[in-house]
Amino acid sequence: MVSIETADEALVREVLDKCETEKVRFVNLQFTDILGVVKSVTIPVQQFEGSIRHGTWFDGSSIEGFARIAESDMYLKPDLSTFAIIPWEIGDDSTTARVICWVFSPNGEPFPGDPRYVLKRAIDEAASLGYGYFTGPELEFFLFTPDQEGRIAPLPHDRASYFDLSTDLAYNVRKEMVNSLHAIGIEVEASHHEVAVGQHEIDFRYLQALRSADQAVKFKFTLKAVAQKHGLHATFMPKPIFGINGSGMHTHQSFSYLESGKNAFADPSDEYGLSTVAKHFIAGQLAHARGMSAILAPTVNSYKRLVPGYEAPVYISWARVNRSALIRVPKTITNRPEATRAELRCPDPSCNPYLAFAVMLAAGLDGIKKQMPLAEPVEENLYHFDESELQRRSISTLPATLGEALEELKKDEVIQAALGEHVYERFIEAKRLEWDDFRRYVSQWELDRYLEVY
Numbered sequence: 001m002v003s004i005e006t007a008d009e010a011l012v013r014e015v016l017d018k019c020e021t022e023k024v025r026f027v028n029l030q031f032t033d034i035l036g037v038v039k040s041v042t043i044p045v046q047q048f049e050g051s052i053r054h055g056t057w058f059d060g061s062s063i064e065g066f067a068r069i070a071e072s073d074m075y076l077k078p079d080l081s082t083f084a085i086i087p088w089e090i091g092d093d094s095t096t097a098r099v100i101c102w103v104f105s106p107n108g109e110p111f112p113g114d115p116r117y118v119l120k121r122a123i124d125e126a127a128s129l130g131y132g133y134f135t136g137p138e139l140e141f142f143l144f145t146p147d148q149e150g151r152i153a154p155l156p157h158d159r160a161s162y163f164d165l166s167t168d169l170a171y172n173v174r175k176e177m178v179n180s181l182h183a184i185g186i187e188v189e190a191s192h193h194e195v196a197v198g199q200h201e202i203d204f205r206y207l208q209a210l211r212s213a214d215q216a217v218k219f220k221f222t223l224k225a226v227a228q229k230h231g232l233h234a235t236f237m238p239k240p241i242f243g244i245n246g247s248g249m250h251t252h253q254s255f256s257y258l259e260s261g262k263n264a265f266a267d268p269s270d271e272y273g274l275s276t277v278a279k280h281f282i283a284g285q286l287a288h289a290r291g292m293s294a295i296l297a298p299t300v301n302s303y304k305r306l307v308p309g310y311e312a313p314v315y316i317s318w319a320r321v322n323r324s325a326l327i328r329v330p331k332t333i334t335n336r337p338e339a340t341r342a343e344l345r346c347p348d349p350s351c352n353p354y355l356a357f358a359v360m361l362a363a364g365l366d367g368i369k370k371q372m373p374l375a376e377p378v379e380e381n382l383y384h385f386d387e388s389e390l391q392r393r394s395i396s397t398l399p400a401t402l403g404e405a406l407e408e409l410k411k412d413e414v415i416q417a418a419l420g421e422h423v424y425e426r427f428i429e430a431k432r433l434e435w436d437d438f439r440r441y442v443s444q445w446e447l448d449r450y451l452e453v454y
Contacts, residue, residue, distance in 0.1 A: 007079075007081070012052055018085075019045050019097065022085055024045050025044070025093055026045060026096040029042070029098075030217075031100065032115050033063045034064060034066075035352060036351060041076060045097075052077075056076045057075045059073070060073070060113075074104060076101035078100075079101060079102060082185075082214055087179075098184075102114065103117070113423055115423070118419060118420060118423055119355070121358070121418075122359075122418055123209055125362075126365060131257065131258065131277075132208060133209040134207065135207070135212040136203075136206035136251065137252075138203050139247075141199070141200055141223060141234050142235050143227060144235060145232060170200065176230075177202060177222065177223055177227075178191055178202060181202070181223075184218055186215050186218060186219060187205040188204050204219065212357070216353040217354075237299075237301060237350065238304070239301050242304075246312060247349055248345065250343055251360070252343045253341060262337075265278035266338070272332075272377070273332030274329065277368060278340070280371055281342065281365075282318055283367040285364050287366070292359040292360065292412070294427075295356055295409070296347040297347065298402075299434070300401075300434060302402065306346065312345070312346075313325060313398070316395065316396050316398065320379065321379060326346055327344055328342075330343060346398060359418050363415065375394075402435050406431055406435065409424075
């Protein structure tokens with residue numbers, strides 16, 4: 001079970017001593033709104049111990065999806081296991097640390113609209129069945145340069161491609177990003193240039209899902225700060241440029257048995273190296289793929305990425321080596337069963353990782369509880385299938401638009417329950433407004449296409 005109680009006294013003293021030793025002057029109390037945007041309340045370090053012991057009050061009505069004006073009061077309690085000094089904010093009188101917080105209602109109960117708490121509930125359900133949930137998200141991003149007016153424009157500053165050893169500014173910026181990530185507590189495993197010009201990926205260590213989601217939030221926050229320092233803009237927008245690959249957040253997943261610590265997805269005697277638990281888990285995610293799409297790909301722009309031809313998954317199927325499938329099971333190594341995992345390829349980095357992991361876990365657990373059978377893998381390139389072949393094999397597709405994804409979410413009670421009534425209702429409300437606004441907007445493409453013709 002994940003604890004949200006006040007940290008033990010030894011950890012409190014350790015963190016406060018570090019603040020004194022490192023001459024910390026301010027502490028950013030951070031959390032996310034339901035859309036995954038990082039929010040922060042900054043306090044002088046002298047107030048930090050009081051915040052640890054009693055919380056820091058703030059107005060929740062100002063936060064997207066949190067509370068109405070009449071129910072606005074809530075408070076933050078720091079999770080000291082996430083404490084770190086911000087490496088680019090170290091100075092004589094301005095050294096600043098940050099810590100991720102739990103959000104509480106005035107009655108002292110965890111706030112049901114806190115995305116981190118939503119994930120905690122899902123993790124606790126898995127724990128009650130004897131499983132620990134581990135994730136490893138791979139966040140792709142673009143580095144852009146501002147135009148002459150200082151506006152952010154889709155003008156990639158390099159011309160490299162997948163795994164190229166580029167000699168431009170990005171090569172050194174990526175190294176500084178890695179150093180900053182290490183300094184803030186993220187263990188980086190690799191960094192490289194991605195397929196599209198201006199596109200990059202930095203991978204960090206596979207972790208228990210709550211810590212992994214924390215790292216994903218810190219990751220985006222850190223990369224944007226380092227890029228800005230170099231006059232660049234790091235964007236996690238799913239499809240910023242027409243005609244080239246978009247950015248995904250492929251997420252590797254596995255279960256461990258809480259008693260033994262062994263990988264619950266591994267079965268070396270199976271043809272695919274997968275245990276029965278893993279097969280039911282994958283079947284559950286396939287069954288709920290359309291219902292959880294609005295959470296995993298939550299913007300209008302997300303569905304410009306989820307189209308055939310750009311390595312993004314569209315078809316709801318699984319495979320071993322086929323990267324056009326929604327879920328891929330990387331080849332297992334006989335003497336390394338702990339590496340057995342399932343990679344979900346449809347999430348993108350605009351999602352809230354707490355909510356994304358929560359619904360992914362809920363979908364997999366539903367497959368386990370209902371013992372859903374797993375269909376045979378589809379190893380052919382699905383982009384080459386015509387409509388009749390897809391129908392013959394009963395292969396459906398992800399929603400084509402945010403509007404369609406919201407309608408699918410409204411039908412999926414398992415995903416709604418994972419979010420909880422508060423988050424579900426606020427999320428639908430916010431995203432319906434976004435979709436309606438988009439539908440009313442007249443784009444330049446429409447003007448170019450129709451204005452003179454009609």
